[in-house]
Amino acid sequence: MAESNQTSSRRREGEPSLLRVTDLGKHFDVSRPWLSRVIERQPRRILKAVDGISFQVARGQTFSLVGESGCGKTTVGRAVVGQLAPSFGRVEFDGLEISAMRSRRQRAQFRHRLQMIFQDPYASLNPRWRVRDIIAEPLRALGLSRTKRAVRERVEELLGQVGLSPDDGAKYPHEFSGGQRQRVSIARALSSQPDFIVCDEPTSSLDVSVQAQILNLMKDLQRTFGLTYLFISHNLAVVYHVSDHVGVMYLGRLCEVAQAEQLFTQPQHPYTRMLLDTIPDPDAPGRRREPVGGEVPSPIDPPSGCSFHPRCPLANERCVREVPALKLQARVLVACHAVEEGRQQ
Secondary structure (H helix, E strand, O other): OOOHHHHHHOOOOOOOOEEEEEEEEEEEEEEOOOHHHHHOOOOOOEEEEOOOEEEEEEOOOOOEEOOOOOHHHHHHHHHHHOOOOOEEEEEEEOEEOOOOOOOOOHHHHHHOOOEEOOOOOHHHOOOOOOOHHHHHHEEEHHHOOOOOHHHHHHHHHHHHHHOOOOHHHHOOOOHHHHHHHHHHHHHHHHHHOOEEEEOOOOOOOHHHHHHHHHHHHHHHHHHHOOOOEEEEEOOOHHHHHOOOOEEEEEEEEEEEEEHHHHHHHHOOOHHHHHOHHHOOOOOOOOOOOOOOOOOOOOOOOOOOOOHHHHHHOOOOHHHHOOOOOOOEEOOOEEHHHHHHHOOOO
16 A cells, blocks of 8 residues: 555656756767877867757656667666766756766765666676576665565565566576566666666567567556656657657757657657658558668768758758757647748648
8 A cells, every 4th residue: 555655646746857857968079099180180079979958757657769779869868877977968856966966975865766777688687697686786785675585585576576486586697588588677677666767778679579578567567666767769669659758869869859649640850750651550551661761970970950951851951051949839849940930741
């Protein structure tokens, strides 16, 4: 009953967003060594992985970031959980700015509340550790269970919550299938009783049938514990089934943010429409589908103006010159001059 009350309190209407990201940027200096640049008279080279994005995630909901590989989705996730320090901007969790916290002592109070599930369960689990030790690591590191018995009982409880047997704790990661390994990863993330979990492509390395099982498990856990997810994926079909809101990223920026249902039924940005057109439609299996044309430009040397204009069928001179701002258009946040001027196809 206590857990039910806790879950209900996390989802009360009118509460502020659990996560608020404001003008977040992360730039990497990928220049050659100083002496080489001086001799060859080359400038510094800055890779703009994330270049000023803003969004918020309500308690108990799922906000998804989608886009092609290299658009900056994973960098955002790592900045949110503190694995990367932002170059600029703010990350606020439950009303406190965690992006400004530099010391371990300051971050310690949030470590158990923010967790991450990684893309590859083959690489994210220590192959030399038994599963029970992998899941117990956060418990010991954060001091959440004081005795060996308490740790053992908590690990067995977590294994059951993700659909595994308590006896599986004695096994090593290589003894499991890909889907089972991802269940172990989820159990490890849940061990610290987090409020917020960043899910970085959690099903991309799994078979389609196993993907559905993992997604259903994650949704069940969200309902049970009132979890909040930042879901990162390039697979729009997956995103449709798990998301409350979706942000579409392109070359380090958000080009569209909307409720999931509206984004999938009434996409506004040309890039969003091109991505959605690649999803198979069971009602029209023979319909010809055009792939997303062109290639993603280099984030080191992005195009002028709207970074999507070299690939956009609606681009004009304004698109080449002027960077579009994310504005509210038809109840959707869109960064597109064509949408603003009514030039959609």
